[in-house]
Amino acid sequence: MLDLISAGLVSGWLKLAGLPTSFDPSEIFAQTTIQSPFWQASDRTAEKVVSxxxxxxxxxxxxxxxQGIWLQSGSHLLLSNQGTTPVPAASITKVATSLAALQTWSADHQFETLISSTGAIENGTLQGDLIVQGGGDPLFLWEDAIAVGNALRQLGITRISGNLIVTGSFMMSFRDDAVKSGELLKKAFNSKTWDEDIRDEFGEMPKEMIRPAIEIKGKVQTGSAPPKQILLMKYRSLPLVHLIKYLNVHSQNEMSQLLANNLGGVNAVIQKASTAANISPDEVRLINGSGLGMENQVSPHAACAMFAAIDRIMHPLNLSIADFFPASSIDREGTLEDRSMPARSVVKTGTLNQVSALAGVLPTRDRGLVCFAIINRGTDILELRHQQDVLLQALQKEWGADVDASVVQPSEWLKQTRFTPEQRLEIIANRG
Structure with a gap:
């Protein structure tokens, strides 16, 4: 059974069509859950433009x-060209990882990094090791490390006599090697060792942020944490919704891979994503969670189904797919920086040496929200990207560009909510 319609997409279509938006999603789903083949809607416009x-x-x-193409409005298939065939899809893989993450954790879930010690604080010196136990935060950056360093100073620590021990799932500044991440953390704690790049980044941080100066005498080590520890503080990540948005706007490979690892590996990603989207696992063939490698293969149909599943799952929380993926004319940085897609299109890009992929939602007047996937094989990546943009522009022109695209814009309350490092930090131990 394939259920490719979502509450958010239905609500958006009704709004665009000028119809009442109050409905029972379960009733809509019951009426539109269909078996393959899909409800084929003859659309000469799509056929001509795609031809x-x-x-x-x-x-x-x-x-x-x-060249894989899939165009769908609600439960109606408008056009398919090799649509159910898994093909190398590059970072469209991240749609599967995003969906699997949202099936595992809530949208407001925060990953915890625990900071502990093996000894007491005496005259400003931590007598023992400092232990950093990672909890899977995929976006722990210089600002976060400096905030933790300042919190250690609040506890009276200016020197650590032992080692810095990194355990668990810890990654700093997208370094997927635990030792390298630990070395960066050690450097962040001691502003006397900062290089020009760190100083430049610090200059962009809030003015109330101060420079920590904590000397760690020992080395960076990895492995199991000592059995006896004193918990000093907890540092929470940004909520998952913000993490996934950043991941997809910048198509950040290490972030996506860390999430996949914490989900239980690539097989867990496939199982969770295909189940949530009601698609065959055969249409999502992955070797990692990022999309790096030609062996990562997703069908255009599966890409659309996973987009729809995310929208369906998040709709009851008043979140839209634009809260998780870049929206054209809104998110101007990252992968959309040099693109010219129709305004308010919500998309995920994908690029390898011989692959250019694009999937997402196109708002139109006559067809409502059209879920699309375009996965090209070729070597002229810039030209393929340009032609994808032109194709979407042509489709929206034919189906009507005068739409209320607010149905696929980021949630206002989410944009207004701030999670500063200080707000995400909880000091447990008393001042030494």
Whole structure:
């Protein structure tokens, strides 16, 4: 059974069509859950525009059979070209990782990093080791490390006689090697060792942030934590919704891989994502959680189904897919910096040496919210990206660009909520 319609997409379509938006999602789903084949909607507009697109690619030596395309409005399939065939999809893999994460943790989940010691604080010196137990935070940066260093100073620590021991799932500044992450953390704690790059980053931080100066005499070590510890503080990550948004806006590979690892590995990602999207696991063939490698293969249909699943799951929380993926004309940095897609399109990009992929939602007047996936094989990546943008512009022009695109914009309350490092820090131990 395949259920490709979502509460958010239905609500958005009704709003765009000028119809009442109050409905029971369970009743809508019951009426529109269908078996393959899909409700094929004959759409000559889509057929003509996509045919011209494929002819153009063919004139450049690219085979139409190697270009995967899927266009769907609600439960109606508008067009498919190799749509159910898994193909190398690059960072479209991150849609699966994002969906699996949201199936495992709540949207407001925060990962905890625990800071402990093996000894007491005497005259400013921590007599023993400092232990950093990572809890899977995929976005622990210089600002976070400096905040922890300042909190250690609040406890009266200016020197650590022992080692810095890194355990658990800890990654700093996207270094997936625990020792390298530990070395960065050690450097962050002692502003006397900062290089120009760190000083420049510090200059961009809030003015109330101060420079920590904590000397660690020992080395950075990894492994199991000592059995006897004194918990000093907890440091919580940004909520998962913010983490996933950052991950997808910047298509950050190490973040996505760390989430996949904490989910239980790639097989867990496949199982959770395919179950949530009601698709066959055969359409999501992965070797990692980031999309690096031609062996990561996703069908265009599966990409759309996973987008719809995220929207369906998040809709009851008043969150939209624009809270998790970049939206054209809103998120101007990251992967959309040089793109010219229709305004308010919500998308995920993907790029390898021979792959250019794009999947997401296109707002239109006549077809409502059209879920699309375009996965190209070819080597001229810049040209493929340009033609993808042109294809979406052509479809929106034919189906109507005068739409209320607010149905796919980020949630206002989420944009207004701030989670500073100080707000995410909880000191447990008393001042020494």
């Amino acid at each position: 011209d697109y494929l002819k153009l690619l063919s004139s450049k030596g690219l085979k139409p059979t190697e």
